[in-house]
Amino acid sequence: MSQIALLGAVELGLVYALVALGIYLSFRVLDFPDLTVDGSFPLGAAVAATLIVSGHDPWLATALAVIAGAASGVLTAVLAVRFGILHLLASILTMIALYSVTLRVMGRPNVAILTQDTVLTPFYGIGVTDAVARPLAVGIFVVAAALLVAAFLESGVGLAMRATGANPRMARAQGVPTGLMVGAGIAISNGLVALGGALFAQANGFADVTAGVGTIVVGLAAVIVGETVVRTRSILGALIGCVVGSILYRIAVQLALSADAVGLQASDLNLVTAVLVAAALVLPRIRRRRSAGRAAA
Amino acid sequence: MITVRSVEVVFGPGTPLEKRALRGVDLQIPAGEFVTVIGSNGAGKSTLLGVLAGDVPVAGGSVAIDEVDVTAWPTPRRAGLVARVFQDPLAGSCATLTIEENMALAAARGGRRGFGRALDRRRREEFRARLAELGLGLENRLGDRMGLLSGGQRQAVSLLMATLAPSRILLLDEHTAALDPGTAGFVLDLTRRIVAEHGMTALMVTHSMRQALDLGTRTVMLHEGRVALDVAGAERAGMDVPDLLALFARSRGGEQIADDELLAG
Numbered sequence: 001m002s003q004i005a006l007l008g009a010v011e012l013g014l015v016y017a018l019v020a021l022g023i024y025l026s027f028r029v030l031d032f033p034d035l036t037v038d039g040s041f042p043l044g045a046a047v048a049a050t051l052i053v054s055g056h057d058p059w060l061a062t063a064l065a066v067i068a069g070a071a072s073g074v075l076t077a078v079l080a081v082r083f084g085i086l087h088l089l090a091s092i093l094t095m096i097a098l099y100s101v102t103l104r105v106m107g108r109p110n111v112a113i114l115t116q117d118t119v120l121t122p123f124y125g126i127g128v129t130d131a132v133a134r135p136l137a138v139g140i141f142v143v144a145a146a147l148l149v150a151a152f153l154e155s156g157v158g159l160a161m162r163a164t165g166a167n168p169r170m171a172r173a174q175g176v177p178t179g180l181m182v183g184a185g186i187a188i189s190n191g192l193v194a195l196g197g198a199l200f201a202q203a204n205g206f207a208d209v210t211a212g213v214g215t216i217v218v219g220l221a222a223v224i225v226g227e228t229v230v231r232t233r234s235i236l237g238a239l240i241g242c243v244v245g246s247i248l249y250r251i252a253v254q255l256a257l258s259a260d261a262v263g264l265q266a267s268d269l270n271l272v273t274a275v276l277v278a279a280a281l282v283l284p285r286i287r288r289r290r291s292a293g294r295a296a297a
Numbered sequence: 298m299i300t301v302r303s304v305e306v307v308f309g310p311g312t313p314l315e316k317r318a319l320r321g322v323d324l325q326i327p328a329g330e331f332v333t334v335i336g337s338n339g340a341g342k343s344t345l346l347g348v349l350a351g352d353v354p355v356a357g358g359s360v361a362i363d364e365v366d367v368t369a370w371p372t373p374r375r376a377g378l379v380a381r382v383f384q385d386p387l388a389g390s391c392a393t394l395t396i397e398e399n400m401a402l403a404a405a406r407g408g409r410r411g412f413g414r415a416l417d418r419r420r421r422e423e424f425r426a427r428l429a430e431l432g433l434g435l436e437n438r439l440g441d442r443m444g445l446l447s448g449g450q451r452q453a454v455s456l457l458m459a460t461l462a463p464s465r466i467l468l469l470d471e472h473t474a475a476l477d478p479g480t481a482g483f484v485l486d487l488t489r490r491i492v493a494e495h496g497m498t499a500l501m502v503t504h505s506m507r508q509a510l511d512l513g514t515r516t517v518m519l520h521e522g523r524v525a526l527d528v529a530g531a532e533r534a535g536m537d538v539p540d541l542l543a544l545f546a547r548s549r550g551g552e553q554i555a556d557d558e559l560l561a562g
Contacts, residue, residue, distance in 0.1 A: 156401070156410035159394075163402050166391035173350065173389075175376030175406045233442075 001258050004131055009254040011135040011203060013222075013247030017142045018196035019215055020222035020242035021149055022189040027223065028238075029153065030165040030185045035091040035216050036076045037193045039098025040069040042212035044194025046102045049111040049207035058119045062198045069194020070187040072098055077183035095212075102209050110208040111201075118202035134203050141199060142243055145192060150236040152188075161185050193219075214270050217277055222246035224280040249276070299326040299349065299466060299498060304358035306344050306522075318344040320522035321358070326515075328363075328465075331492055331499045333509040336519035342502040343384075345519065346468045349500065351375040362465055377407020380459035380497075382452065384471040389455035392444030396435060396454060399443050400424045403458035427457055431487070449480030456487055460495050467492065469501040473508075485512065506538045518545060525549065 001009075019037060026034035044065040051061035072094055079090035103109065123137040124130055152158045163171040164181040171178050193215070201207040226245025230237060256272060257264050264272065306319040319341045326332055336342050347353030348360060351372035359368045362378045383389045390399045401415045401424075421439060429436040431453050435446075443451060452472055459467055469488065473481035489512060492499045503509050509516045515529035518541075526545055528536065 151414075152412070154414055154416070155412045156405055156415045157412055159398055159402055159415040160405075160410050162394060162398075163391050166393045167388070170383075170389055170391060171402075172352075172372040173376060173379075173381050174402050175373045175408075176402075176410075177373045 001254055005254055005258060006251065007131045007135055009250040010247055011131075011138060013250035014135055014138040014142050014243070015196050015200045015203065016218055016222060016250065017243040017246040018145055018199070019193050019219040020226065020246045021142075021145055021239060022192035022196070023216070023219035024223050024239065024242050025149070025185055025189040025192070027220065028165075029162055030182055030189075032080075032087050032165070032182060032186060033091070034073075034076060034186055034189060035088065036072055036094045036098070036186070036190055037219060038212045038215045039095035039102070040072045040190040040193045040212075041197040041200070041215040042207065042209055043072060043098050043102045043105070044069045044197030045201035045207035045211055046105045046111065046197075046209070047194070048198035049113055049201040050106050052113050052116050052118060052202070053111055055116070058117055058121070058202065062119055062195065062202075065198035066191045066195050069197070070191035072194075073186040073188070073190030074183055076190075077179075077186040081179040081182050099209065099212075102212075106207065106209065109210075110206055112206045113202065114205065119199075120202055138199050138203060141195065145195070146236070146239045146243060149188075149192075150239050153235045214273060217270075217273050218249070219246075221249050221273055221277045221280070224277060225249050228280065252276075298328045298363050299324065299500075300359075300361040300364075301325075301345075301348070302359045302361075304345075304348055304360065305356040306341070306348060306353055307356045310356070318353075318522055319348065319355075322519075322522070322524055324517065324524065324527075326498060326500070328498050329496050330515055331497075331513035332501070332515045332517055333513040334500060334502045334517050334519065335504070335506055335509045336525070339521075340519040341522045342519055343470055344522075346381075346470050346500060346502055349466065350379055350381055350468055376464075377462075378465045379468060380406070380462070380464040380466070381468045382455045382459055382470070382472040384474050386448035386451040386455070386475055390443045390451055390458070393442060395440050395442055396428070396446070397421060397424050397439040399454065400427075400458055400461060404461040406462040407464065408462065427461070428454070431457065447480075449476050449484060452476065452480075452484050453487055456484070456491055460491055460497075465498060467497045467499040469499065471502050471504060474504060488512070506541055510536055510538065510541065516541070520545075520549070 019041060022037060026032050047065040047068045048061045051064060052058050076091045076094040079085045079093060080087045120134060120137045123133040126133065153162060160171065160176040161181045161184065163174065164176055164178045168178045200211065222245040223242055224245065225248050226241030229248065230241030230244055232238060232241065253269060253272060256262055257266060301322055301324040303321045303323055304319050305321060308316045308318055322345060334342050334345065344353055348355055351370055355368060359366055361367065367375055367378070397416055401420060425436045425439060433450055433453060435450065435454065446454065473484050476484060485508065501513060516533060517524060518526035525548055
């Protein structure tokens with residue numbers, strides 16, 4: 001694998017680290033399997049790219065992308081909590097709806113950012129090659145996001161949110177408005193995912209309505225790889241695990257695709273991801289069953 | 298002070314499984330009273346506690362705590378007034394959070410939760426001191442996950458958590474039923490101590506008539522969703538389990554209690 005390819009993998013890994021942080025919030029903290037992310041990732045990319053191309057400030061564009069993502073999270077949470085639709089189905093409904101919304105936002109299936117300034121532009125002038133500058137810039141966003149999320153989860157409100165996911169009955173008995181907590185958590189989660197989409201568009205120079213396919217699986221892969229590699233009980237440790245997991249996952253995929261002997265093509269990516277996530281979910285279970293069997297014998 | 302007025306609860310109204318769990322319960326509990334609630338399975342004991350906590354919606358009647366009508370308040374809104382310990386030791390705390398995090402969660406019950414750190418040195422020292430009172434050695438395990446504790450330890454911490462924030466009433470739903478006899482004894486002693494120390498108005502549901510008479514200042518027996526017996530003061534002080542059974546039989550016009558569990562000492 002060339003250095004450029006490695007840097008590219010790290011960059012993509014960092015972009016999807018934001019997705020992984022969001023998925024950690026929904027799947028792990030709130031125990032709410034949220035598939036909205038397949039829609040909020042391209043929505044974030046579309047909002048940011050469209051606004052940038054039409055001459056708006058890239059920071060404003062990125063901020064509005066985050067808000068759009070958070071709003072889609074709120075929609076899912078309202079469907080699930082207020083109207084009692086099964087969380088998976090509620091998030092799929094939002095995801096499908098967002099496909100149309102994203103097309104409307106862009107007015108066409110994809111938008112290219114060619115000459116306009118992006119939030120990454122300041123980093124291109126610091127004397128390193130663009131291939132280094134891009135992951136560096138995205139990395140700063142990721143570090144800031146991880147620190148903010150960690151500080152939030154350690155706060156009084158964050159603790160209430162964690163209790164909502166861990167034991168909602170107990171949380172309510174302790175005065176936690178659990179519905180509100182789910183709404184806020186899923187909003188933050190999708191805001192992070194949309195930020196990932198916005199940075200993806202600005203780093204790669206385009207937004208595409210199909211960019212969201214499989215976002216959930218890639219993000220979940222990052223979370224699971226991270227949990228395997230970084231074993232910790234602290235919140236910040238778990239979030240660092242998400243980031244490391246996302247980067248490792250991208251490098252592993254890059255290695256698999258660049259090794260000619262394996263014979264994989266870029267189009268095999270989704271299959272590889274699905275196999276990886278399935279294996280990561282199944283292996284601990286098999287190991288547990290084995291050790292349980294040994295204990296019984 | 299708790300005032301329950303002609304409360305009706307119906308589960309699954311309009312379905313073949315419709316069940317009238319409470320049929321017009323009236324109860325007036327002055328502040329500082331410790332009421333034990335007994336009754337056979339399905340008598341409505343846990344339902345009554347659920348009504349007070351806000352988990353179970355009422356079909357009729359009203360509930361007031363300290364003269365404030367809370368009938369329409371959902372559980373989280375009542376949390377500032379009501380502290381609870383559940384029957385299932387797993388239900389009253391978060392297994393995946395640490396002991397200190399569970400305590401911080403309970404300490405903010407009924408108050409405002411902010412964006413500042415939930416735990417700091419001062420908080421930890423406070424929790425450590427409170428845990429030391431239990432005499433279980435948990436003061437050295439603040440950072441352990443709640444899930445690592447035994448059922449008895451979890452119930453003890455749950456009781457402690459009930460006292461971390463001021464509340465008007467304490468609801469105990471057979472909180473020793475899932476424990477072995479030795480541990481149950483310890484948790485009951487702790488219950489007695491905590492209720493006395495904090496002068497709480499408490500309601501304890503129990504399956505054991507012995508327990509119901511040994512603890513508290515007043516005993517209420519529910520039967521088929523109604524208050525069948527309500528004894529306190531001198532009448533209750535001299536009572537033993539057979540007296541209670543006889544009184545119940547008389548009030549029912551000779552009907553015997555079929556549930557063996559109720560007779561268990």
